[in-house]
Amino acid sequence: MLGTGLIKGLAVTAKNLVGSYHDPARYTTVEYPEVKPPLPEAYRNFPFLVSESADDPMGTLRCVACQICEKECPPQCIYIEKSKDKKPDAAGKLQIYPTVFAIDTSVCMSCQICVEVCPFDSIKMDQVYEVATPGRYGDLLLNREQLAKSNAYYHQIRPTEAAEVDGRLAAERKAAEEKAKAAAAAKAALPPKPAAPSPAAKLPDESRRSPQGEGGAAKPPAEGAQP
């Protein structure tokens, strides 16, 4: 019968209208400025720099200004300048740090590639989105101070991922410490027979396969060869 389809359709709209008063599946409005919807942990919008402590964010940046993210950033919106001197990082090792680290958020497309390529877990994606501003040039370029956020903040927005990163960093640090200890022990063991470096002294270093380890393995023979 002509009109059946129309009536069926109107029944659907009526069901939705009535349903919107009692069925949460049919009333989906989020009262945004008052109620902020919970963001999923994976949500990403603009990068930030992780610093170990909130008290001294500039001194404890994880970033070592390797400039990998600057090179890989698809729209080229990161700008880094390396320091000339070195500062100790959280683990006490001397590292270069960025004197300028700027991200132009008017260009950034939050693609997360900087985070993926960072070998030091020092740049992560933020979750702020209330960033509308009337200023064009000043407000949208974020500098080092504005980008630095503490690890505690990182734990707050992404608990699972941050815990994983912390675990990994701790393991790396521990390995580095052990290696340093082993290297020191190897050095201490070296002097008795300087002419012929023993294979036993080289082995632990080679098995670790890190750049520092290889360097450490290369040194003793050179020193031993000189006298």
Add this chain to the structure above:
Amino acid sequence: METVEQLRDRLLARFPGASVTVISNPSPSAQHSLLLDHAHAREIALYLRDEPALKFDQCSNVTGIDWPEKEITETTKVTVPDPAGGPPKVVAQTTKRREPGYLEVVYHLYSLALRQGPIILRLRTGNRADAVAVPSLTPVWRSCEFQEREVFDLFGVTFEGHPDLRRILMWDGFKDHPMRRDYAEPDDYEWEPTPHGDVLAKAKKHYPEKPAAEPAKEAKP
């Protein structure tokens, strides 16, 4: 499906006097292509479309490629006999030759009827300046219509026999062919707080003088 070599032999047998060359593709995809000459391109295309054993009824993708003039330096080892009568010497000779540039149009053909493909056809222009015409395949496959216009717009290849060859993406008064490798963009410099590479070179051009006082925001770090 026939291999590209078989197809080439079939085409050469069917069209004596045509030039059909296999361009091999070393990548793991192994999608080799056939380079056609201009004189027989449309006949061959029609044959590919209508021959019952081939039936390439859809031209899926048409695109242009710019190959600018290249200078190739080759080093060859030549054995030179020693005039003094000693053992012949091996001398490295460096030759430089210029490989002329050309524009290339690539067609990807599929057969919906026989579910086979792709066959890749290539057409090359004589050079990049004045001999930039290739025969249009729009009369054979309708899908080439807009795509050939795009190639004309962005690469500057003219298609002979195209029913409506106009610019498609850029405006009509536009003079350049922006997808060519040597295209120089207009200088519409915009504030570049994060300059790198080419952008940095451009930024330098726009701020030739020693910078004035740094903005407060940047002076901080």
Add this chain to the structure above:
Amino acid sequence: MSLTPEIGGAHVRAVHDEFHGDLLEVSMGPHHPSTHGVFRMIVTLDGETIVKLKPVFGYLHRNHEKLGENTTYLASMPYTDRLDYLNSMSNNWAYALAVEKLAGLAVPERAEYVRVILAELTRLLNHTCLAGFLMQDCGCSGTPLMYAFREREKILDLFESLSGSRMMCNYQRFGGCRVDPPAEWLAGAQRLVDGYSAFLDEFEALLTGNEILMARTQGVGRLDPALAVSAGVAGPMLRATGVGHDLRKVDGYGVYPRFEFRVPVGAHGDTYDRYMIRILEMRESIRILQQALAGLPGGPVMDPKAKLRGFRPKAGEAYGRIEGPKGEIGFYLISDGGPNPYRYRVRPPSFINLTILEDMCLGHTVADAVIILGSVDIVLGEVDR
């Protein structure tokens, strides 16, 4: 006579023709509520009947291919999200597939399943939104689009919790996927898939049998199958003409051959068929999703040999294509051994599907042209790139 007047915007002028009396040339777009973005048509009218229609492109030509040639392979991945911005997951897959062909990378089985799940969710998303927009074009202001966007938000929530972004997922990588979907996510996807049939039933009750919709769309914009094939038309538009061509069956890429599904084909090739094909495809997508979610194997989602940085495939070329929600989306890449592709070409389905827009619109009225354009399902980011 140049068909593109120098100035844009609303533009009307009379063209005298001795056979038809006064023909009227109307410029629709680039700002027009029905053109799905910044598309423009120059329509020549005899009375209210279309006698000529020339599409004008390029208002969203943002140089995707040029940018792709100036950046690394990886850096193009987030740009593919912005091609067809409703279907970023499918675009990612097509691009990843082309690069994998070029470099000869293998993809772990789990990643293939995850890709299928995401591509089919994208298809649901696209077709639902398309149906909403098509009804908007028919003059059904708001309601179907509201319902479509309600469901879209559910799918976007899934995408967001997996990839971190609602629309621009940037999720696929060469040799796998970026994140392994956790069990909760899969449970959420299962809930959505289980509930989607009910939504489709309701949506169809609202629309499919509606007499006004049938009167507006049946017999409008007929497309001949032979012309469709010759014009490179692909996807639901081609299948609506009765040609059963689906790359998921023909190419059998990914793990699609393992799933049981049918390819719906139309009989008339008109606008109503194009709408119905999409509804039927969604039902098939739900079947595929059920099978893929049930059969999802364990294991890694990323090929351990794949490198993120310093990716330089050997010289050569490859054309990879998948069945996107709008048709065959393909990427043609030429490598010269460097870190950037030498040539980076996108085969945009909605651009090529527009080739026969004029043929479909001739003889119809302007109001029909709006619906026909709506049923082609274009996204300007992909048309103009």
Add this chain to the structure above:
Amino acid sequence: MSDAAPAISQEERDELRRHGILLTSLEELYNWGRSHSVWPLNFGLACCAIEMIAASMARYDIARFGSEVFRPSPRQADLLIVSGTVTKKMAPQVVRLWNQMPEPKYCIAMGACAISGGPFKQGYNVLKGIDRFIPVDIYIPGCPPRPEALLHGLVQLQAKISGQAITGPDAPRHLRSDIECDCPVPEFGAHDLEPPQNPAVWTPPPSLVRPDKA
């Protein structure tokens, strides 16, 4: 009116409101009316337009801010949301739409592309920010901004409108005769738009060169 000290303080006014007496000034009433009925133009450019549509749908419901009336005609619209990449081919049309909108009118640049060209800014056909040709009131960065971010930008715009004095040197454009409201429409040139920017609107960026890179 605007620079004179108010005759009645905010606390007193709140106290009166609690007793059911609503005191207001003409300026407040005028701005309240303007800021809560900002009708946007139904104008989408690219990806951000989809998020703009999403903001007008049930979940985000832009109607709660009085802006649900998306007008297809610029003659009826107050707000131009530039939602997406403005290409050089499109820029004259956007400027023309802006000129066709009656005052008072506002412009939101939504998303990275509209602000600066965004990820596509190195493209030959991409305009590096719509503020080269028309004045922009609010910038919303993001690619694309979430619908909530658009709503946040709209709230910012409402705050901006509410804060405007209707007389004096800070009066909005439509109440003054000394500011030209129309922007010249650029022409298509042989290589670029002519002119490439509107000097009356475009504020030149701060001179910025890194000392060691210049």
